[in-house]
Amino acid sequence: MKLRTVGYYFRETFRSVRHHSWMTVAAIITVAISLFILGIFSLAVVNANQVATGLVSELEIAAFLRVDTPPEVVAQVGDAIRRVPGVQEAILVPKEEGLQQLAAQFGEQHDLLQALGGVNPLPDYYRVKAVAPDRVESIARSIERINYVESVNYGRDVVGRLLEVAAWVQWLGMAAVVMLAVAAVALVANTIRLAVMTRAREIAIMKYVGATNWFIRWPFFLQGLFLGLVGAGVAVVCLYWGYNWVIARMQLALPFLPLVTGQEIVLQLVGLLVLLGMVVGSLGSLISVRRFLQV
């Protein structure tokens, strides 16, 4: 390609875009919608993962000892817990403290111990912290096997379900994105096919005069790229506003959720969306020009 031809390519591209303005708008909207939905799914997945890991990392394991554990064994169990690989610390919560905590929850007017007939039914338990969230499960299983440990409790269910949901969202998102991407490519291809068709005669003449395929392709390629880029731009702007709006409301309603805030995440998405827009656009254009070059 020669530099002086670049001007020609851009003029031709512009001519085509102007000539088929409605199809152009439709193609841009399709690309934008597809990328917008891709963006929504990405944000949902990122947030679900973030919330899940946030919960996991604050997670502690509660290892309850049997009620009949002799007092002198309690410390030994503690040592055994601390020897489990991946355990950062293990703090004993004696049954008296547990009862106090329980009483605090019921309110101070009740004398809980008295209500229970003077016998503390609670077991001693250890609050165990893991060095890393992904160790929690294996640690819990190891502790379970230690003598005098009655049961182990951690937020397995909540976290597990959350991660499961995140995985589902991810799959669903991917499927939706693939379908939408195909639709977007098809619409871009259609728009450009229209542009190519109105110029089929011109293209045939160009070929007989000795134009190379790329000389003919470039303006359409640029048109596809243009559709993709503008579509991506629209999607990014909508995502940015939409996401910030949602986040602002979510943080009012559920302030404890560790959501990813707008700026950082959308900025990371921009690159991906723009790249995808360009791929969709240029793919669409190459598909539609192909047939007309067989002269």
Place this chain on the structure above:
Amino acid sequence: MIQFYNVTKIYPTGVYALRDCTAGIEKGEFVFLVGPSGAGKSTFLRLIFREELATRGQVLVGGRSVSRLRPREVPLLRRQIGVVFQDFRLLEDRTVYENVAFAMQVLERPSKEIRQRVPRVLQMVGLAARANIYPQHLSGGEQQRVAIARAIINTPPILVADEPTGNLDPDTAWDILQLLLEINKGGTTVIIATHNREIVDRLQRRVIALGQGRILRDEAKGVYRREA
């Protein structure tokens, strides 16, 4: 420059347009291709610039087999050949000047060169005064000249013209022929498919006569029809 070796062309419809044609055209020749309608003249020309491919046999241009060119070499072949189509194939939404300049733009010629050369060639075909007019406002003879100007603008070594005098009055037809002879004097190989008996007989140039797809005659100083 151009060689046909046992060329047969069968269209997808099953029509035999050419049968076992063998002929050679040298550099700088001026050749008439004659024959009744449907004889295969246009097909003969189309095989040269590869609008169609031979079903059997070989067509060589500049020593290269046209059917064995790689896709990226096809444009290079076509740059060797200026084509004047039977139906002109001008672009309606471009002026005479733009139609001719188009053929140079497509080859990525510098715009300065285009600005200099296009007026000169329009002058040569007698259309200098019509440069800014759209093709639909031109007479048939004028459109014919635009088509010729576009075909020669890049000075190809071969010029192929399909019925360049069809539908023209005898005087205009003769003017066009003079123009093609002029171009041939410059060293361009010129091949013309025509029905115009008067011109063929008058010029006494090489004649290849086709009939039902076969080469019936190939004579150095031929006429339109050899009476039996």
